[in-house]
Structure formats: C-alpha cells, structure tokens
Amino acid sequence: MLEVCEAQIQFGAADDTEIPIFGGTKGPEITKSLLGIRSSFRKHIQDLSNLSYPILDAQSTKWLEDHGKFKNGIKDLELVVVNIMNTAFATVSTIENGVEMLEAFSYLAKRDTIKRNLDAKTSALFAKFLSVR
Numbered sequence: 001m002l003e004v005c006e007a008q009i010q011f012g013a014a015d016d017t018e019i020p021i022f023g024g025t026k027g028p029e030i031t032k033s034l035l036g037i038r039s040s041f042r043k044h045i046q047d048l049s050n051l052s053y054p055i056l057d058a059q060s061t062k063w064l065e066d067h068g069k070f071k072n073g074i075k076d077l078e079l080v081v082v083n084i085m086n087t088a089f090a091t092v093s094t095i096e097n098g099v100e101m102l103e104a105f106s107y108l109a110k111r112d113t114i115k116r117n118l119d120a121k122t123s124a125l126f127a128k129f130l131s132v133r
Contacts, residue, residue, distance in 0.1 A: 003067075004048065007074045010110040011041035020104035026091050033084050034108070037077055044073045078113045085114075089121050095132070098125040 022030040048070055053060050085105055092098040102122055109118045 003071060003074070004045075006111065007041065007070075007077075008045070010108075010114070011037060011074070011077055012045065020107050022088065022104055023100060024088075024091050024097065026088060030084055030088050033080070037080055040073070040077060044070055044077075078111060081108070081114050082117045085117055085121065089124075092125075095125065095129050098128070 019031055019034050021027070048066065051062075051066060053062055055063055057063075088101055088105070089098070092101055098121075102118070102125065105118055105121070109115045
C-alpha cells in the first residue's frame, strides 16, 4: 500500500492543483501530456478501488496480480514523465530557459526515477553554464 501512496504523491495531484506553466513552442504539448498522465493515474487508482474481493483477505492471490498491474502502470507513467522531460529539455536554447524548465519540473519530481532524471538535467545545464562563462 505504501507504493500506492507514493504514486499518489507523484501522479495523483488534485484536479485543482495547477501544473506549472511551460514556455516555448512545446509548452502546451508538455502540459497536455502531464494532464494525460494524471488521467491515466486516476484510471489505475480506479482499477484498485473497484476490486471484487477484500484486499485484506490473506487467502486471495488476486491482490498480488492487481497490485503488480498497478506497479507496472506506475513504472510506465514514470517513463512517460522522463520522456516528457527529455523532450522539453531538448528544446532549451538558453540557460535562462533551462533554469525555468528545471524549476517547473522540480515542482513535479517526487519519485526517485524522475528526481534522478531531473538531477541529470541540472548537471547538464550547469555544465552548459560553465562552458559559456
């Protein structure tokens, strides 16, 4: 159940929680993709909420299957976020744009995979900054 709670922190922001504003030509596409991730996450949660058996039934092996599907779905969503980040940072042309992108994604990075990707983007941007000094 801890995994469900951690996934909720990353992907299950309330509908009234705003996604950061992403600038540039890919901004609306990034926002749309992130909203799609929220929608996909809600579907995964709904699937876990509509089980035909009590999840505390120690005799049921069905929970392991359903929980496994959920975990695989969350891993897929993490990869989608990483791909969105990679696409977004590929369009960064200035240090200032890069810092804005880092700020926006840092607001969204809660899980280790996404944080590690953000750290790599931070390092790359810092290296770019050092090279132009």
